[in-house]
Amino acid sequence: MLVDGPGTSGAATWQDQRWRDAALSWATTHLERVGRPLAGGPEQPHVRAWSTVFRLPVRGGLAWLKSVGPGSAQEPPLAEALGRWVPDRVVVPLAVDRERRLVLLPDGGPTLRAAGTGGPAAWEVMVRDHARLQIAVAPHADAMVALGVPDHRPERLPALVAELLADDEAQLVGQPGGLTAEVRGQLRARLGNYADACGHLAGGPVPGSLQHDDLHDANVFVAAGRHRFFDWGDASVGHPFLVLLVALRMVAHGLGVPHGDPVLVRLRDAYLDEWRSFGTPGELRELCVLALRVGPLQRALTWRRILHGVHADERAEWADAVPGWTAEQLAPGPLSAEPDRHPGD
Numbered sequence: 136m137l138v139d140g141p142g143t144s145g146a147a148t149w150q151d152q153r154w155r156d157a158a159l160s161w162a163t164t165h166l167e168r169v170g171r172p173l174a175g176g177p178e179q180p181h182v183r184a185w186s187t188v189f190r191l192p193v194r195g196g197l198a199w200l201k202s203v204g205p206g207s208a209q210e211p212p213l214a215e216a217l218g219r220w221v222p223d224r225v226v227v228p229l230a231v232d233r234e235r236r237l238v239l240l241p242d243g244g245p246t247l248r249a250a251g252t253g254g255p256a257a258w259e260v261m262v263r264d265h266a267r268l269q270i271a272v273a274p275h276a277d278a279m280v281a282l283g284v285p286d287h288r289p290e291r292l293p294a295l296v297a298e299l300l301a302d303d304e305a306q307l308v309g310q311p312g313g314l315t316a317e318v319r320g321q322l323r324a325r326l327g328n329y330a331d332a333c334g335h336l337a338g339g340p341v342p343g344s345l346q347h348d349d350l351h352d353a354n355v356f357v358a359a360g361r362h363r364f365f366d367w368g369d370a371s372v373g374h375p376f377l378v379l380l381v382a383l384r385m386v387a388h389g390l391g392v393p394h395g396d397p398v399l400v401r402l403r404d405a406y407l408d409e410w411r412s413f414g415t416p417g418e419l420r421e422l423c424v425l426a427l428r429v430g431p432l433q434r435a436l437t438w439r440r441i442l443h444g445v446h447a448d449e450r451a452e453w454a455d456a457v458p459g460w461t462a463e464q465l466a467p468g469p470l471s472a473e474p475d476r477h478p479g480d
Contacts, residue, residue: 142205142444143204143205143444143445143446143447144185144204144205144444144445144446145184145185145204145445145446145449146182146183146184146187146446146449147446147449148204148446149179149182149187149202150179150182155179157235158189158200158202158235158237159177159189159200161230161232161235161237162189162191162198162200162230162237162239165229165230165239166191166193166198166229166239168230169229169230170194171193171194171195171196171198171229171241172193172194173191173192173193174192174193174194175192176192177189177190177191177192177200178190184204184442184445184446184449184450184452184453185203185204185206185207185368185441185442185444185445186201186202186203186204186207186368187201187202188200188201189201196241196242197241197242198229198239198240198241198242199239199240199241199242200237200238200239200240201237201238201239201240202235202236202237202238203236203238203368204236204441204444204445205236205443205444206368206440206441206442206443206444206445207236207367207368207369207441207444208233208236208283208444209282209283209284209285209367209370210236210238210366210367210368210370211228211231211232211233211236211237211238212231212233212282212283213279213282213283213284213345213367213370214226214228214231214238214240214365214367215228215231215238216275216278216279216282217272217345217367220271220272220275221268221271221272223361223363224264224267224268224271224362224363224364225268225363225364225365226240226241226243226356226363226364226365227241228240229241240365243356243363243365244356244357244358245356245357245358246352246353246354246355246356246357247261247352247353247355247356247357247362248351248352248353249353250357254390255386255390255398255401255402257352257357258352258382258386258402259401259402259405260360260362260405261352261355261357261362262350262379262382262402262405262406263405263406263408263409264362265347265350265355265362265364265378265406266375266406266407266409266410267409268345268364269344269345269346269375269378270344270409270410272344272345273342273343273344273345273375276288276342276343276344276345276372279345279372280372284345284370284371284372285370285371285372285436285437285440286371286372286373287346287371287372287373287377287433287436288337288343288372288373288374289333289334289336289337289343289373289374289429290333290334290337292329292333292373292429292432292433293326293329293330293333295436296326296329296432296433296436297326299432299435299436299439299457299461300319300322300323300326300461302439305439305442305457305458306319306457306458306461307454307455307457307458312454312455312458312459313455313458314458314461314462318461318462318465321465322432322461322464322465325464329429329432332425332428332429333429335422335425336374336376336422336425336426336429337374339414339418339422340413340414340418341374341375341376341410341413341414341419341422342375342413343372343373343374343375344372344373344375345370345372345375346370346371346372346373346374346375346377346378347364347366347367347369347370347378348369348370348371348377348378348381348433348434348437349366349368349369349381350364350378350381350382350385351381351382351385351389352385352389354366368441369437369441371433371437373433374422374426374429375410376407376422376423376426376427377426377427377429377430377433379403379406379423379426379427379430379469380426380427380430380431380434380468380469381434382402383399383402383403383427383469383470384469386398386399386402387399387469394467394468394469394470394471395469395470395471399469399470400470403420403423403470404416407419407420407423424470427468427469427470428468430468431460431461431463431464431466432460432461432464434460434463435456435457435458435459435460435461435463435464438453438456438457438460439457442454442456442457
């Protein structure tokens with residue numbers, strides 16, 4: 136159920152002067168503690184229903200203050216933990232306030248997208264680095280769940296998906312853009328196959344790990360050939376190969392190539408090559424097929440969680456994301472040669 140209440144937030148929150156003053160006061164205090172006092176007025180270039188970001192001029196450069204809604208409450212503690220576990224692969228926070236869902240970050244430099252180097256070869260290097268991050272943090276999967284990161288490991292997905300399909304409000308049943316009875320019936324009829332695919336993933340040799348769930352060229356900084364990943368608001372603990380769902384779709388869109396294009400296959404193979412110690416190339420490709428097959432419904436779960444934390448009057452613009460990704464389960468995947476019937480995220 137998507138019910139408004141005290142545990143919700145949105146643009147109305149981020150633009151409230153009292154909230155802004157308190158958040159910026161907290162950031163100013165911590166910047167002074169680390170020797171980076173403010174050197175100019177803050178700007179708020181990013182205001183979305185589920186998060187906001189402030190650009191803070193500081194002595195010697197920039198810092199960034201991010202606040203997330205309840206649906207992304209895992210981001211501050213997760214960013215803090217990743218800063219301890221893999222500081223060379225992420226942006227290490229300067230300070231975190233878990234209760235208020237604030238994270239203060241140093242400037243990470245240009246993103247891969249902003250650097251203008253986001254061609255196929257650059258993407259291949261980036262997904263390799265992301266696979267290395269996932270392998271490094273896999274031993275911390277239970278610790279991440281304990282921090283509040285949603286547990287979307289494949290053994291849990293069938294029950295979560297059954298609940299998702301039963302949520303009439305989130306699926307906009309009977310409303311424009313909502314899930315139709317026909318599509319819901321098809322998906323329910325396939326739940327046994329979905330559970331089988333999840334079972335194969337759960338029983339496979341690749342461990343559960345951090346799953347970014349929104350990996351693309353604007354969520355990774357690049358400098359001197361070094362990638363540092365950020366923006367963990369959609370993240371969960373799950374089968375790591377699910378991270379390719381959004382990544383491959385974004386590459387297809389950004390490079391203007393069709394689904395099933397050899398560029399996407401090479402990108403998948405570059406990513407899977409980093410997992411070669413866990414299985415043969417054939418085994419890894421089979422697991423990747425299964426991961427991409429179960430991915431859209433998992434993505435719908437993420438959208439439902441994000442929207443659950445948004446003020447009710449701000450959900451309308453994004454509400455069709457849940458039924459959209461749910462219906463996407465029936466569409467060809469990004470490695471299929473058939474044209475995709477839905478635009479994606």
